[in-house]
Amino acid sequence: MRLTTIGTGTAAPHPNRVQAGNLVEAGDLRLLVDCGSGVLWRMAQLGLDWSGITHVVLTHFHADHTVDLVAFLTAWRYGQLPPRAEPVTVVGPLGTQAFVERMAAAFAPGLASFVPGFQVIERAPHDPLTLPGDVTLECCDVPHTPESVAWSIRSDGLRITCSGDLGPSDEFAAWAAGSDLLLLECSLPASFDVPIHLTPEQCASIAARANPGALWLNHFYPPVEPLDIEGIIRTQWHGPVTRATDGASVTLRRGNGPPSPG
Numbered sequence: 456m457r458l459t460t461i462g463t464g465t466a467a468p469h470p471n472r473v474q475a476g477n478l479v480e481a482g483d484l485r486l487l488v489d490c491g492s493g494v495l496w497r498m499a500q501l502g503l504d505w506s507g508i509t510h511v512v513l514t515h516f517h518a519d520h521t522v523d524l525v526a527f528l529t530a531w532r533y534g535q536l537p538p539r540a541e542p543v544t545v546v547g548p549l550g551t552q553a554f555v556e557r558m559a560a561a562f563a564p565g566l567a568s569f570v571p572g573f574q575v576i577e578r579a580p581h582d583p584l585t586l587p588g589d590v591t592l593e594c595c596d597v598p599h600t601p602e603s604v605a606w607s608i609r610s611d612g613l614r615i616t617c618s619g620d621l622g623p624s625d626e627f628a629a630w631a632a633g634s635d636l637l638l639l640e641c642s643l644p645a646s647f648d649v650p651i652h653l654t655p656e657q658c659a660s661i662a663a664r665a666n667p668g669a670l671w672l673n674h675f676y677p678p679v680e681p682l683d684i685e686g687i688i689r690t691q692w693h694g695p696v697t698r699a700t701d702g703a704s705v706t707l708r709r710g711n712g713p714p715s716p717g
């Protein structure tokens with residue numbers, strides 16, 4: 456399985472970070488987890504196959520995680536010749552179908568038919584969805600918006616967990632335990648602490664409880680970036696920490712094994 460962090464930014468414009476979007480490649484599937492503004496353009500810039508996304512997986516409906524869904528559908532229909540003929544599936548929390556219908560009402564009544572075989576699958580927390588190639592998706596409620604979930608993608612005995620946006624959550628930390636890679640939001644410094652995002656200290660606490668094989672951090676608002684985030688994580692957990700950048704990627708292989716608990 457391979458993770459590429461395409462967009463590691465937030466609602467705050469940034470010269471080097473577009474909004475939220477991550478590519479998970481598992482078997483023949485190419486799953487785009489969230490698609491905020493700039494994700495489609497960044498994929499093109501990075502030379503990534505934006506046309507070959509098989510699933511768009513949404514964590515929640517905030518604009519910095521969703522607005523490029525319209526851009527992708529439009530590009531698949533009008534941005535390439537011939538137009539895309541392969542189906543695409545949007546997977547999201549309960550309410551995703553209605554969300555996509557609202558997007559279509561705003562932008563183009565035929566939005567859902569821009570790609571043949573377009574479908575939406577909604578999933579309740581802890582109700583796994585098995586995709587072709589024995590890739591499994593499962594979500595967990597997280598404290599952010601009412602619909603917000605984190606997603607785990609399992610394939611070939613490996614597990615990548617993408618937190619989306621969330622505040623501190625013991626339930627999430629317990630559910631994420633055993634992940635080979637945990638991609639966790641790290642939005643704000645402690646001086647800006649809010650209940651629906653994480654500070655580096657709170658990321659450290661989740662890492663200590665979930666003890667993933669590797670921790671990747673993303674979704675940085677500008678005030679958190681000057682901090683020694685890695686140092687703060689190491690006060691509570693000693694596994695490998697990566698501050699994700701747009702275009703960074705990692706390939707997971709079975710048998711690498713998690714690092715020793717910190």
Ligand SMILES: [Zn+2]
Nearest residue numbers: 465517519620
């Ligand atoms: Zn966000």
Ligand SMILES: [Zn+2]
Nearest residue numbers: 515517599620
């Ligand atoms: Zn959000």
